[in-house]
Amino acid sequence: MPAIKSLLILGLVPLALAETPPTLTIATWGGAYESVQRVVLFDPFTEQTGITIETEAYNGGLAVLDDSPPDLIDMSMVETLAACETGRLQLLDHSTLAEGTDGTPARQDFASGTLQPCSVAHSVYATVIAYDSRAFPGQRPSGVADLFNLEDFPGLRALQDSPYANLEWALMSYDVPRKDLYDLLSTQRGLRLAFDRLENLADQVFWWQAGQTPVEWLESGKVVMASGFNGRFFSARLDTNSPIEILWDGQVQEHQTWVIPQGANHADAARAFIRFATTTGRMAAIANHIAYGPTRNSAHALISRHPEADFDMRPHIPTHPYNASTAISKDVLWYARTYQRILQQFEKWRNGELNDGS
């Protein structure tokens, strides 16, 4: 009876005995990322517990929490903090999280700031700039400023349809040091400078929403430079013919978290899943598949080689020192409070002053 045994381990006996295992609905991000989650997390969980998992397409935003929310959401830290503050997420008990493989209690094993009242951060992802190596045979882009440099690096761009990373990069292109970015973005002058920079680029930009889109556009040659999530670009590069090159300069790092919305139908099963998915082993497995950094210290030691392509994964993780020397750490507290207002300005700018081309 392996299934019952694992239910005992997971503390789900009452749930299991009371009824047939429920179906857990998880809102997550599709594409290569979801495929990896399916292999590393969802299917093994179903195998152990009998609980089946359905996914719901999700590209971020808090609208997912409105009527009949999913049981579990793979949410970015900024939105987690904002939603938790307004009481739209369930509080989580971090003491039920598994200890590290080396026996370290969860609270010490998780990096600081990754365990918040409503959430458990499970990975570090980065929004990076990538380019089509075919488009720049001679001089290649080497820094954030090149994203805005249409003279030396002409061609269409794809940017996320959101202020995230775009404002940071725009300001960074004025040589503003990384530590000053959010202080300056807190002033009208700083925001104006950032929008001025984006405005210069505006008629060359396609705006994307789903994480897989910039990968497709780069591969098809529709755009020559694009912002996107490092894991997606990594997965694309598993195909050795891929023209995509990642520019780590100015990568914007943020945590991705598991949260349970208020009104979730199967909160107990969702909690069991969080415990299952945030063990050292599962975290390391995700990192080995799609190059998102783990949030547990013990998981870092287990990052090794990609299971199929069989190369060292460490240089592809955002937090690797080689990649992180000019990383921007997304100021999640700042965004959690300001996002709605910044978004309004962003949308006003987009609607009022350009043909966005998408």
Add this chain to the structure above:
Amino acid sequence: MIPETIRSSVRLTAHSILGLAKVACLGALVGVVAALLANIFVAGIGWLNDVLLMSPRSRMMETDPLWIVIATLVVPTLGGLIVGLLHKGIFEGRAHGPAEVIAAVQTRRGRLPAWPALLSGLSSLVSLGSGASVGQYGPLVHLGGSVGSFGARLFRTDITVDNIAIACGVAAAISTVFNAPIAGILFAHELILRHFSLRAFAPVAIASIAGYVVANAILPQQPLFQINPTTVLYLWEYGLFLILGVCSALIAVAYMHSIFTVSRMARRIPLPSALKPAVAGAVLGLTALWVPEILGIGSETLRFAFIDGAYGHWELLLVLVLKLLATAWCLGMGFSGGVFSPSLVIGSLFGALFGTLVGTWVGATSELVVYAVCGMVAVTAPVIGAPLTAVIIIFELTGNYALTIAALASVALASLVASLLVGRSFFDRQLQQRGLDLSGGRSKALLVSRTIDSLINNRHVALERNVSVARACTAMGEAMVAEAYLVDDQGRYQGKVTLQALIEKPAEQPAQTFKVVNDFVIDAHTSLWEAMQMLKHFVGESVPVVGRNHQLEGIVFESDLIRAYLEIMAEMRREEYASD
């Protein structure tokens, strides 16, 4: 048998090694403590600014605009009130600052008192935390100096080591907050010690390095600014930097004069002085509703000045003038804080303005940031009176040699021009207004700061004023002196007679007929400097000292005055040149 000369030199070496170890330990200890306190101070300001909605980041994060308006009006006002009340606990009714540190060291009076230092530190923290437009480095210099002075007292050192310890604290504070240890050492020498001795260099360097290590190991300080690699495009631009320097000096002069003018005006405002900072805060808050840039230290404004296109011409001028006025207003009305950080902001805005104008007239030049940095340094250096420090800070923060030389070019004339118009620094001018003139050099300052009080003695012959020549001669002969002083029945000084003048005069005539014609007297509060000036035209043994109502209190021998002068000069030379 070891010859006595070798034994004594071994003893001497052991003694100096011990002394050296003691001073080095003192330097390290002062360095670490000053660095920790400086870190806490800076972190405290940041925390207060965030909590009290004074920093742009916290204002942006506040979702209710009403709270921002309320905070902008209330926080500086309340802060001013607290500052005013804290200053009531200080004898002078104002915060102590770098001027006190300089005065203590230059006059070899040592000893910065702990209680005013504590109150001044607190009031600066409140001022800066509540958004007053003042600087943070002045308070830090005083804090560091006070830690040094306190350390010296713990180690029971002599006055020379006390001065060195003060310099150690200052060096550590600057080294920590700028993350620039060489600048820390230079600053302590340029502004505080004003001489260069190996004896002081070693502990000051140790303290500065200790500050740097603490800053990096325990509480890393963010650099004041970071500038990406940039270079000076054309050699003729160095000529422009010189001109920029001269213009910046005029801005610095205007800045310093505004502060002094507001201080003078503030004294005439018929309000209790404890309330004046609160009034200043209220006016500042009201203005900040319109131009929030004038609140606080202004790091964001400084950063924007480096960006081409962040301000228009008129905006640069407007923010520059308002920042200058706001700082003069806050400091003049009694907020506690420094003049350094605002001059960085004012200077960089001015440099940016100069650079933009030059760009419009001449065409292609180096990046705007080069001009902004030059302006920043050229306004700051004359204000703090430390041109080399200002240049080295640029070098240590940017590691950019071309930029450093550009800064040097702009500082070259700036300090000289400003010193002709105001004085060596803002602090020297402050001290001058308080009666301590350092412009004549340290020897004059030392002599001015000592009175002849301790040299007065009673070994004189006082005679009743109607005494006869014969009796006067006898009295002098018995006392073996050649001078006697005539006093009336109430002991009031009436004149001096000398043996030479009375000899062979008719014995029964009153002695006062023959008293010295070009006689002069001094009082006990006369400074050594004044006494030495008077002595230039003096012939004789001693000078009478008179008190209230012209009462004869005693005399000072000319030889005692000269001995005191020589001792002070010798002490000073020992501090400045000796190596042990």
